[in-house]
Amino acid sequence: MNHDLAIRGCGVTADPARSATLPGWTYTDPAFFERERQAIHYRSWHYAGALGELAAPGDYVTARILDQSVIVLRDKQGELRGFYNVCQHRAHELLRGRGQVTLITCPYHAWSYGTDGHFRAARGSRQLADFLPDDFALKPVKVEVFADHFVFFNLDLEAVSLSEQAAGLADELRQDVVGFDDLVVTPGQPSGPMQANWKVAVDNYLECYHCSVAHPALGDLLDMRHFRMKVADCWMSHKVDLRRENNAAYPVAPDAPVRQAQFWWLWPTTTFNVLPGSVDLSVFSFLPTGVGSTLQIGQCFSLPGSVPDEARHRYRNGLLTDEDVGLCESVQRGLSSRGYSAGRLVCGAGGDDISEAAVHRFQLMVSQATGLL
The missing domain is CATH 2.102.10.10 (Rieske [2Fe-2S] iron-sulphur domain)
Structure with a gap:
């Protein structure tokens, strides 16, 4: 197999409205995975x-x-x-x-x-x-x-300090996460394997274009009409308001202090996550374990003495995670198909809920870091 990047090519461009996706071989090629190891993972926070x-x-x-x-x-x-x-x-x-x-x-x-x-x-x-x-x-x-x-x-x-690289993210977390200053870590590290390249997992996390199709219970919990996206240099956020308290995902109490879902991604592997209900924040990482495998591992934070929301926990770490793992593993299989080379990102058409602008930013960063561009 020819691993010359110039020969193999990449259709990712700086303009998200005209950009292709990363080519399929970048998710399956062991030589490219080794390039990412040195250029991204050994040089990032x-x-x-x-x-x-x-x-x-x-x-x-x-x-x-x-x-x-x-x-x-x-x-x-x-x-x-x-x-x-x-x-x-x-x-x-x-x-x-x-x-x-x-x-x-x-x-x-x-x-x-x-x-x-x-x-x-x-x-x-x-x-x-x-x-x-x-x-x-x-x-x-x-x-x-x-x-x-x-x-x-x-x-x-x-390396440049994380606070400098991710300027604005810490302030946004402090401002938007209810009870942020008082959060304490809770015992345990929920984790699970995924038979997909780490970039497939990040791509999936960075858009909600799939949410109404692939996560019906999430669509019942959250009002996608009020979906908001922010794309910064090396981080992004998704925020969407609670749709209804009685929904197919898990019940939300009428007096619950958190009325919005909030998701932040930080280059290259870290995410911060809030779901409606009681005060709770989870930090999850998509850690590559091989060219076609990833470990999801995280920690949860809540207020001192708070009672865990078991229904939300079961949904987040059960059904929602299982749905995303299934999606990502199917994509990984498809990326090896001789019938696929690269796709086209949906950017600038419709609202933030179907935008893949954050996916584009991530794939552009991968392309630049590894010398594809």
């Missing part, structure tokens, strides 16, 4: 966890993007730090999940590191010729707290 999980010295979370696992923790001086999650001895992973440590100790040969990443001790190391402890410190990754609640990491130590 990814969600690690909630700031509330890192309140005390030694608190840590682990996260990953593709084959790169990282540790984000609060050191003994109270500073947030990020490191590659790999022992400098013989490459065993150091920590798993979430927790608290006073010393990072490898479970393989017990090499140990401080919470500042400095090498501390290893049996036999003092007798080694020319052994320099500073050479075996953990390798850093960049970390940033975003919008007071969320911790992100970036493998690129020279």
Whole structure:
């Protein structure tokens, strides 16, 4: 197969009203997936966890993007730090999940590191010729707290700060999400696999052109006549008002404080989500696990002491997710068809509810980052 991008071509253009979609091969080609790995995923900001999980010295979370696992923790001086999650001895992973440590100790040969990443001790190391402890410190990754609640990491130590890249998003979250300042993370990380390229999942998230067709219960919950879209440089938002309290998705109490669905996407893999009802925010990521597979994984936030809305939870993480997974997996199969090469985006025709302008922005960013344009 010829992987020369100039030969294979791309019909994405800067003008959304005239742009084609990304060609099908960009969703199925292992060589292009490797290009994305280096050009996008290893150089972008990814969600690690909630700031509330890192309140005390030694608190840590682990996260990953593709084959790169990282540790984000609060050191003994109270500073947030990020490191590659790999022992400098013989490459065993150091920590798993979430927790608290006073010393990072490898479970393989017990090499140990401080919470500042400095090498501390290893049996036999003092007798080694020319052994320099500073050479075996953990390798850093960049970390940033975003919008007071969320911790992100970036493998690129020279990356522009997330607050600068996503200018305006943090302010919009603070302004629009009911109870935002008081949100606390709730236990658990709902997750599920999808047999589709990560871009298929993002494409699907970025438009509601399909909503009235493929999500009938959502169409009963939300009034698509009042659908509003905002497309910024590296983020976008969808907002749509509650249609009726008694609907096919889940019941919404007459005095529920949240009367609008709100969805934000942040380049390249992170989403923030609000559905009508009690105060609740979910953060989900579409993490690529292979050229044709993606892991959806998230965290939920609510007010302290609040009672979970089980009906909304079942709809969001059950029926709605199942519908989207089915759509994305069908698209992935279709992208391999010899009968498909590329499509045409619907932009500038009709209202925001059928616009694919945000899909265009995402696909343009992919094209630019990977050298297609």
